[in-house]
Amino acid sequence: MSEFIRITEQESNYHHLEDMSVAELLHNINKEDSIVPAAVAKAIPQIEPLVTIISDKMLMGGRLFYIGAGTSGRLGIVDASECPPTYGVPYGLVLGIIAGGEKAITSAVEFAEDSKEQGWADLQIHNVSEKDVVIGIAASGTTPYVIGALEECRKRNIVTGSISCNPNSPVSQAADFPIEVVVGPEFVTGSTRMKSGTAQKLVLNMISTSVMIQLGWVEDNRMVNMQLSNEKLVDRGVKMLMLRSGLSNYEQARDLLLKHGSVKKALTSLQS
Known part of the structure; x- marks a missing residue:
C-alpha cells in the first residue's frame, strides 16, 4: 500500500514571500484562489448524491450535522448558523460541531482534534440517529476527531459524507459520500485556511443552498421564509x-x- 501523501501540506509553489511587494502578494494569492472554482466543479458528481440523500433524510424528519476541527469546524458552524436566518428553518435542523467546543470557535484548543473518540461523544449529545446525515470536514483528510466520528456513525447505519482537499484520504474512506476538492499546495505552505478553506466554504454553500431549495424554502429565486431579524x-x-x-x-x-x-x-x- 502506497504512503498517503497530503498535497495540502506540500511546499508552496512560491518562495521568498517576504521579498514580494504588496501588489505581488495580492496578485499571487488571487492567482492561487482562481484555481478553486475549477477544482470544485470537478467534484460536483460527488456532491450531487450527497445533496439528494440529505434532502430525502430531512423530508423524513432528519437533520444535517457538520463536524470538524479548526478552520474546517468553524466553516461548518458558519454554514449551519446561517440556515435559520436565511431560510427560516428551525434552529437545530442544521448543526455544526467543532473539536474543543464553543471555545474553539474563536480560539485554538490544543490537541482537541487528536481524540478519535470525542467526535462521536459530541454527536451523541445531540442524539444523532439513523434519520440524520453527518458530514465530516477535514482539509487534510486525516483528522482523528472527524474520522472517529464518521466510523462510529457508519457502525450505526448513519449516512456519512466528507469534504477534504486530498485524494484518497482516510476521511474519504470513512464516509459513504466522500467529496474531494484537490486545490494543490497552499500559497503559505500548509496554511489550509486559504485555498482549502475557500474550497470547503464553496462546497458547503452548494450543499446547504441546494438542500434548502429542494425542501421548498426558496420560491423562484427568493428567500421567502427568511427571518425578519433586522x-x-x-x-x-x-x-x-x-x-x-x-x-x-x-x-x-x-x-x-x-x-x-x-x-x-x-x-x-x-x-x-
Missing part, C-alpha cells in the same frame, strides 16, 4: 412582498409582513 431584512421582505403580491403601498406591505412574520405567510394570507 431592518435590512424587513425592507428586503417588504419589497419582495410588494413584487409578489402587487401591493403598491410600502407601509401596508410592511404591516402585513410583520403581522405574519414571513413573505410566504403574508402571501398566503392574501390568497385566503
